[in-house]
Amino acid sequence: MIYYVVDGSEDCFYTAVFDAYRQKDAIITSESNLQTELESRIVEVTADAEKAERVRKKLRQLDGGAENDIHLALRSCDPLRENTAFGYIRLIIEKGGPVRKMLAHPVVLEMSDITGKVTGELHKLKGFLRFMENAQGVLYAPFSPDNDITDLIAPHFAERFKNQRFVIHDVRRKIAALYDGEQIILTSVDSAEIYLSEYEKYFEDLWKQYYKSVNIASRPHEKQMKGYMPVRYWKFLPEKQR
Amino acid sequence: MLDARRLEILTESAKYDVSCSSSGSKRVNAKGGLGNASVGGICHSFTPDGRCISLLKILMSNDCLYDCEYCPNRRSADVPRASITPDEICELTINFYKRNYIEGLFLSSAVFSSPDRTMEALCETVVKLRKIYNFNGYIHLKGIPYADDALIMRAAKYVDRMSFNIELPSEKSLKLLAPQKTRDSLILPMKKLSAAREYDKQNKIRSGKVIPAGQTTQMIIGASPESDGQILRLTEALYRKMGLKRVYYSSYIPVVESPKLPTVGAGLLREHRLYQADWLIRFYGFDVDELCGEGDNLDADCDPKCAWAMRNMQLFPVEVNTAPLEMLLRVPGIGARGAYRIINARKYTALDFDNLAKMRIIIKRAKHFITCKGKFYGSESRGAIKAALMLDNRAENAEQLSMFSSPDVAVSAITGEI
Numbered sequence: 001m002i003y004y005v006v007d008g009s010e011d012c013f014y015t016a017v018f019d020a021y022r023q024k025d026a027i028i029t030s031e032s033n034l035q036t037e038l039e040s041r042i043v044e045v046t047a048d049a050e051k052a053e054r055v056r057k058k059l060r061q062l063d064g065g066a067e068n069d070i071h072l073a074l075r076s077c078d079p080l081r082e083n084t085a086f087g088y089i090r091l092i093i094e095k096g097g098p099v100r101k102m103l104a105h106p107v108v109l110e111m112s113d114i115t116g117k118v119t120g121e122l123h124k125l126k127g128f129l130r131f132m133e134n135a136q137g138v139l140y141a142p143f144s145p146d147n148d149i150t151d152l153i154a155p156h157f158a159e160r161f162k163n164q165r166f167v168i169h170d171v172r173r174k175i176a177a178l179y180d181g182e183q184i185i186l187t188s189v190d191s192a193e194i195y196l197s198e199y200e201k202y203f204e205d206l207w208k209q210y211y212k213s214v215n216i217a218s219r220p221h222e223k224q225m226k227g228y229m230p231v232r233y234w235k236f237l238p239e240k241q242r
Numbered sequence: 243m244l245d246a247r248r249l250e251i252l253t254e255s256a257k258y259d260v261s262c263s264s265s266g267s268k269r270v271n272a273k274g275g276l277g278n279a280s281v282g283g284i285c286h287s288f289t290p291d292g293r294c295i296s297l298l299k300i301l302m303s304n305d306c307l308y309d310c311e312y313c314p315n316r317r318s319a320d321v322p323r324a325s326i327t328p329d330e331i332c333e334l335t336i337n338f339y340k341r342n343y344i345e346g347l348f349l350s351s352a353v354f355s356s357p358d359r360t361m362e363a364l365c366e367t368v369v370k371l372r373k374i375y376n377f378n379g380y381i382h383l384k385g386i387p388y389a390d391d392a393l394i395m396r397a398a399k400y401v402d403r404m405s406f407n408i409e410l411p412s413e414k415s416l417k418l419l420a421p422q423k424t425r426d427s428l429i430l431p432m433k434k435l436s437a438a439r440e441y442d443k444q445n446k447i448r449s450g451k452v453i454p455a456g457q458t459t460q461m462i463i464g465a466s467p468e469s470d471g472q473i474l475r476l477t478e479a480l481y482r483k484m485g486l487k488r489v490y491y492s493s494y495i496p497v498v499e500s501p502k503l504p505t506v507g508a509g510l511l512r513e514h515r516l517y518q519a520d521w522l523i524r525f526y527g528f529d530v531d532e533l534c535g536e537g538d539n540l541d542a543d544c545d546p547k548c549a550w551a552m553r554n555m556q557l558f559p560v561e562v563n564t565a566p567l568e569m570l571l572r573v574p575g576i577g578a579r580g581a582y583r584i585i586n587a588r589k590y591t592a593l594d595f596d597n598l599a600k601m602r603i604i605i606k607r608a609k610h611f612i613t614c615k616g617k618f619y620g621s622e623s624r625g626a627i628k629a630a631l632m633l634d635n636r637a638e639n640a641e642q643l644s645m646f647s648s649p650d651v652a653v654s655a656i657t658g659e660i
Contacts, residue, residue: 101586104597127286127296131341139340157342160277160379164340202243203337209246210338213253214299215289218495219510224292228285239287 001040004028006082007047010074013082014052016045017089028082059089063098069115075148076114084110118147125149126156128233131166132204133197139166140194143236150177154184167192204238211239244330251324255304255315256350258497259407259460260490264296264345264380266455267402277339277346277379279402279455284345297348297382298338302326302363306352310409310420311500312465315352319498325354328367332375339379346380346402347371353386361389365397372400380455385435387427394431395452398438403455403487406432408480411473415466418502432457436484456487463516464494464508470539471530474519478530481523491516515540522546525578526571548574548631551611555624558611563592565612574631575607595619607634 002023004016008030020026036042059066066089073085087107091099102108131139139161150170154177157166161179169176169189176189234240265283285294301315303325309317326334331349338344349367353360364383371377381401385394398404406428410416413425438452459480463473473491480486493513496505519540522528526547533546541549551558551574560569562584570581580603587593587601594614598605605612610620610627621627 102590103583103587103601104591104593106600109600123282123284126280127284127342127345129342133340141342159271161340162271162276163274164276199337203341206244206246206249206334207338207341207343209249210253210298211287211289211295213250214257214295216257216291216293216495219291221292222290225288225290228292228294229288237287 001037002026003034003036003040003042004045005032005034005042006030006045008074009047010071011047011049011052012045013070013074013085014055015048016082017055017086018048018051019043019045020086021090026086028086029079030082031079055089059092062092062096063100065098065100066092069100069111072115072118072152073111075118075152077146077148078114078117080110081114084114087111118149118152121145121147122149122152124233125153128229128237129153129157129168130236130238132194132200135195135197137165137197139164140169140192141166141236142169142171142192144172145170146232148173150175151184151186153177154179154186158184208239244326244334248324248326249300249334251322252300252302252304252326255321255352256299256301256348258314258492258495259299259348259350259384260492261382261405261458261460261488262294262296262299262348263458263488264382266487267380269378269380269402269454271378272376275376275378276336277377279346279378279380286342286344296345297380298335298344298346299348299350300326300331302331302349302351302360302367303354304352305354307355308353308420308422310423311502312419312462312494312498314497316498328363328370331367332371332377335371335379336375336377339377344379346382348382348384350384351386357386357388358390358393361386361393361397365393365400368397368400382455385431387423387431389431391431391434394434395438398435398452399450401453403458404435404453405458405460407460408476409461410466411461411463411468411476412466415468419465432459432484432486436486439485456485458486458488458490460490460492462494463491463513465503469537470512470516470519471534471536473516474523474530474534475536477520478523489520491520511542512540515542515546519546527568528572543632545574547572548607552624552628552631555627559613559618559620560611561613561616562598563588563615573608573611575604575609575611580604607631 002025004020004026006012006016006028013028016028020028034042056067069088070085073081084107088111091107099105099108103112125143125145129141129143131141133139150168154168158179163181165181166179167176169192174188174190176187178185178187263283265281267279268281269279271278283296285296287295289295304315305323305325306315306317314321335347349364351360351364368381368383371381382403383397383401385404385406387406408428409420409423416423416425435453435457439456442451477489480489491513493508493510495507496503519533522533523530532550534540540546560573567581567585570576570584571578583601583603584593592615595605598614621630
């Protein structure tokens with residue numbers, strides 16, 4: 001078995017696909033602490049723009065949507081994401097065209113599962129993300145998504161807020177999307193110190209009051225609430241804090 | 243400034259309205275504006291009763307002229323009264339929206355001073371929100387019966403969705419329980435709005451469409467004696483003749499004591515069965531006549547699709563590899579998503595039961611109604627099938643109950659598997 005270890009970037013992944021494609025027993029992974037068998041070999045891959053582009057070009061010829069599928073899959077928190085995406089590319093090349101509807105094929109099913117989880121979380125967090133306003137009028141939203149979706153979620157809010165500056169901060173991965181009213185910049189952010197606007201508490205309290213009042217207490221259904229709004233997201237929801 | 247107490251009163255008064263969906267509109271943001279609408283709708287929170295919060299749902303006032311029996315805000319009720327000004331509503335909406343608490347506003351009101359005066363105040367609020375506050379998020383506005391058409395049509399230009407609540411499934415019940423409202427006062431404005439939408443469609447009007455997300459309505463189930471068959475016939479007419487987007491059913495909760503009202507609630511199961519049938523009518527190609535006789539109620543023991551299949555066993559089993567989409571959609575246990583998966587996957591390879599399982603299609607119920615490559619794994623006798631399905635249904639009842647108030651996101655609207 002040959003393990004191609006990548007650094008998590010897309011270029012590096014596509015480079016690994018280029019190098020590993022002709023090997024029968026290749027695995028692509030970004031896991032740093034690998035548990036491998038005795039006879040296996042480990043190859044550290046460095047991104048090579050030219051090789052990556054050749055793979056991308058081939059993919060584009062065969063299936064216009066494949067790059068986006070892979071873009072999403074690589075955001076997944078699934079430890080096998082790179083290898084699943086690799087299998088998906090192999091299958092596209094083998095079949096000579098799009099395969100996303102071959103749902104009876106295990107690789108396609110796995111791909112549709114992990115991309116579905118990424119887009120699913122993306123949709124959920126478009127709703128569950130919470131901003132607070134700082135003293136300068138910038139909105140700040142800390143969150144901790146399962147999948148790496150900060151740059152995927154930021155354009156949604158840029159479109160909504162137009163001139164309104166905001167920061168979306170993935171506190172676990174220590175990265176943030178900054179929006180200055182014109183463009184989004186992705187950057188690494190360790191921790192953020194926030195001086196809240198004087199109105200922040202007023203609106204947060206009104207929101208908590210609203211949340212309490214709109215509930216129909218005579219029809220409790222906690223299980224459903226937790227099904228739609230998993231407890232792991234509550235940490236950043238003011239209405240779920242005491 | 244708005245205080246917590248007034249917000250509490252005006253929210254408590256609005257919360258029994260079922261609709262909270264923010265879907266169906268593609269409104270875009272303008273330069274210097276705030277907000278847009280997401281066509282699939284977005285849920286922002288869920289309350290301990292399992293319902294979603296998508297919109298800020300409040301009444302402008304709960305001080306009502308009318309005395310509808312079932313309503314907690316009726317004239318004769320001894321409840322605290324409050325109101326909120328257009329500017330206070332705008333400020334609250336903008337500030338909640340900025341913090342991503344909500345997707346927009348659902349504004350309704352009790353009828354204070356007069357229907358026209360009330361509609362005028364609602365209209366003023368939404369115009370202000372759009373023009374002064376530059377808000378382009380979602381707005382759902384409740385229509386006030388007996389208000390002047392011109393006011394209603396003016397409001398319709400600024401909001402994404404409007405709804406007049408039908409309240410009760412028949413004119414007779416309306417007369418008994420909401421004597422100050424008539425069928426015409428509710429249906430005529432709905433028809434006007436529906437005609438205005440049709441006009442936009444015919445003339446291919448793109449920007450400035452009236453209510454781009456259409457109309458919805460709501461009726462109370464179980465406060466009056468109508469059968470499910472009658473209710474569903476009304477529903478079907480509302481969808482097919484009036485082009486409504488959604489009909490909401492609200493099973494009656496006795497919040498008000500009255501000799502004209504039952505003392506017990508209608509129960510969630512009935513409401514749930516109605517929603518299931520509603521889904522079958524909208525997305526699965528069923529006609530109401532196939533589901534429920536006019537004077538009949540839906541089967542409490544099994545869902546309406548199962549019940550239909552049991553009555554039509556001569557049509558089954560169908561072969562998954564060759565059955566047309568319309569037939570796959572009618573197999574109990576196969577939802578819209580599953581049916582489309584099958585249609586796609588079978589183009590490449592003939593499917594067996596193993597494939598179906600791997601495609602996450604639950605065959606527990608479906609196996610009695612399908613064959614895969616000619617193989618059949620279901621029960622042979624109708625009695626055995628019925629027993630198996632009932633058992634299955636009972637086990638899942640608690641689970642299924644949760645479906646009815648599910649968020650109206652696009653995915654579930656398209657699939658809504660039964």
